[in-house]
Amino acid sequence: MTKSLTDINSSIDIRTCGINLDHWYVVAQSLEVTSEPLEVVVWEQSIVLYRDEQKKIQAIENSCPHRQVKLSSGKIIGNDLECAYHGWRFNSEGKCIFIPYLNDRNKLPNCQITSYLAWESDGFIWVFLGDPKELQRTSGQPLKIPEWGHLNYIATVSIIECQGHFSFLIENLMDMYHGHLHENYQAWNSAKLVKLTSNEKRVDALYEIKSYYKIDKIWSIFQLFFPRLRQLHSDLLQVNYIYPHWMSTLGDDFKIYCLLCPINNNHTRAYLIHFTSLNAFERLHKLPIWFRRWIKNSLFGSAQKMLDGLVKQDIFMIEQEQQAYSNDIRQQAYEINPTISQVQKIIKKQFQLYENN
Ligand code: FES
Numbered sequence: 584m585t586k587s588l589t590d591i592n593s594s595i596d597i598r599t600c601g602i603n604l605d606h607w608y609v610v611a612q613s614l615e616v617t618s619e620p621l622e623v624v625v626w627e628q629s630i631v632l633y634r635d636e637q638k639k640i641q642a643i644e645n646s647c648p649h650r651q652v653k654l655s656s657g658k659i660i661g662n663d664l665e666c667a668y669h670g671w672r673f674n675s676e677g678k679c680i681f682i683p684y685l686n687d688r689n690k691l692p693n694c695q696i697t698s699y700l701a702w703e704s705d706g707f708i709w710v711f712l713g714d715p716k717e718l719q720r721t722s723g724q725p726l727k728i729p730e731w732g733h734l735n736y737i738a739t740v741s742i743i744e745c746q747g748h749f750s751f752l753i754e755n756l757m758d759m760y761h762g763h764l765h766e767n768y769q770a771w772n773s774a775k776l777v778k779l780t781s782n783e784k785r786v787d788a789l790y791e792i793k794s795y796y797k798i799d800k801i802w803s804i805f806q807l808f809f810p811r812l813r814q815l816h817s818d819l820l821q822v823n824y825i826y827p828h829w830m831s832t833l834g835d836d837f838k839i840y841c842l843l844c845p846i847n848n849n850h851t852r853a854y855l856i857h858f859t860s861l862n863a864f865e866r867l868h869k870l871p872i873w874f875r876r877w878i879k880n881s882l883f884g885s886a887q888k889m890l891d892g893l894v895k896q897d898i899f900m901i902e903q904e905q906q907a908y909s910n911d912i913r914q915q916a917y918e919i920n921p922t923i924s925q926v927q928k929i930i931k932k933q934f935q936l937y938e939n940n
């Protein structure tokens with residue numbers, strides 16, 4: 584049962600608020616993780632990822648217990664990770680299993696580093712840094728992205744790398760009045776908030792908007808490249824903050840996910856995945872699967888210019904917000920979109936839940 588957003592500690596500053604680690608966070612795209620170690624960071628914790636012999640993702644603390652150097656400088660031997668410095672080896676549970684110069688008089692030191700739960704699905708790698716017991720009690724599996732493998736959806740991925748607290752990014756994503764910023768890349772205008780609901784896990788906001796894009800003709804894709812082909816029409820824009828991630832649905836044609844990886848207090852990475860739906864083209868659905876897959880793969884990234892353009896404009900603003908906050912933490916912001924206060928309450932509540940565990 585979900586609880587209400589009561590008893591939130593008002594002394595928590597939203598711009599320095601921590602995260603609830605008892606959730607899955609996205610740390611990389613699947614194709615980034617190979618049999619070479621890869622360093623990723625979540626909320627100041629450095630983790631080394633690699634694929635073992637079965638191609639399964641392993642995630643362990645990125646610090647050799649011998650001298651605290653990064654294990655990501657080492658290499659993978661079979662299913663284990665070998666430190667670059669003196670060659671100590673660690674298995675996927677983080678246990679030291681081999682030291683090349685160990686003699687008969689020595690025993691393997693009983694050193695153990697943390698291993699994390701890792702999950703690969705829908706093109707991304709997720710890690711869970713919290714208490715595994717909490718995992719059973721709460722979120723279970725990471726957020727599903729069914730459109731990733733679905734033949735009717737064309738994906739584009741853009742990486743958000745911004746020098747700002749994650750709250751600035753989520754507020755940007757939930758406040759649809761900021762369409763003002765996007766000019767040529769703008770997918771909608773005239774947003775009007777018509778419904779807002781929230782609990783301690785999520786905020787759901789529904790906006791009425793005027794949308795520029797409609798994917799109902801085979802040539803609709805050209806609207807991405809030629810603004811003159813875009814025609815304003817009324818539509819609904821749903822945005823959902825499902826802690827700690829975000830998703831949005833624009834009419835029948837577009838779906839966007841933003842998968843968060845907060846790096847630290849003022850550095851946030853996120854993966855923005857945009858899907859264009861081909862649901863309207865029934866004749867296409869009757870074509871052979873291999874051909875539909877070829878279309879899906881060939882059109883991957885077709886919204887790249889637009890998505891990267893939007894991201895650049897958003898980052899520019901978010902980093903200014905962070906800078907203004909860092910220059911004067913007492914500065915007061917004025918807000919008239921009620922979505923923002925709900926978002927801030929959830930961020931604080933989730934941090935409190937983690938702290939009180
Ligand atoms: S520092 Fe890793 S083996 Fe020595």
Ligand SMILES: [Fe+2]
Pocket residue numbers: 755761765893897
């Ligand atoms: Fe934006």
